[in-house]
Amino acid sequence: MSSKTEKLLSLLDGQPVIPVLKIDNVADAVPLARALARGGLRAIEITLRTPDALEAIRRAAGEVEEAIVGSGTILDARQFEQAEKAGSKFIVSPGVTRELLAAAGNSEVPLLPGAITPGEIMAAREAGLDFLKFFPAEQAGGVSFLKALASPFAGINFCPTGGVSAKNAMEYLSLPNVNCVGGSWVAPDNLIKAGNWAAIEALAREASGLRKS
Known part of the structure; x- marks a missing residue:
């Protein structure tokens, strides 16, 4: 196991579900991160899919001490650097490229790159x-x-x-080569827009109770 993998796994600390978040209103970042952390999901992934995503990462990372804020949908080295400067503790990408691997190699922030095909997996392994x-x-x-x-x-x-x-998270978590799963069901758009942090906390608590068999 590489040192950066160890660092990332240490940050996740056995958390079975990593919330994948799309934050449209930057004001939701802090209460959302707090609700998820109260429910037991401290490590979160805020995706760069909205105009204010970097500011949402900056606020959650800076104001919610109990949260471990990562950035998702990172597509290139520039976004990697922006996310790192915003306070991200880990970086998630939907794929793997030489540019991203180079950016990760020059950073202390661990990268969780996407890989599906045998060739992609082998490139990441190399x-x-x-x-x-x-x-x-x-x-x-x-x-x-x-x-x-x-x-x-x-x-x-x-x-x-x-x-x-x-419904299917435990099917994945039961596999020997799966450490955790990522999902958006713990913070659905309608509950975020409604500011229903109690409901999100309850969903997070249910998800945090899922454990590898």
């Missing part, structure tokens, strides 16, 4: 990465595909994201 995002999980073959990867890629572990929900 770069010293043995903990990868599997995205989009359901669309790419889901549990059966990950089972097939376990033997040829012994020592490579995954965080499946995309189509993962409360």
Whole structure:
């Protein structure tokens, strides 16, 4: 296991579900991070899918001490640097490129890159990465595909994201090569827009209770 993988796993601290968040209103960042942390999900991924995502990361990282804020949907070195400067403790990408690998190599912030095909997994492995995002999980073959990867890629572990929900999360978590899953069901758009932090905290508490079998 690489030192950066160890660092990332230490940050996640056995958390079974990583909330994948799309924050439209930057004012929601702090109360959302607090609600998720109260529910037991301290590590969160704020995606760069909205105009104010970097400011949302900056606020959550700066104001919510109990949260471990990561950035998602990082596509290139420039976004990696921006997310790092905003206070991200880890970086998540839907894929793996030489540019991203170079940016990660020059940073203390660990990268969780996406890899689906054997070639992508091998490229990440050559770069010293043995903990990868599997995205989009359901669309790419889901549990059966990950089972097939376990033997040829012994020592490579995954965080499946995309189509993962409360209904199928345990199917993924039961696999020996899955450390955690990423999902947006713990913070759905309607509850964020309504400011229903109590409901989000309850969903987070349910998700944090999911444990590998």
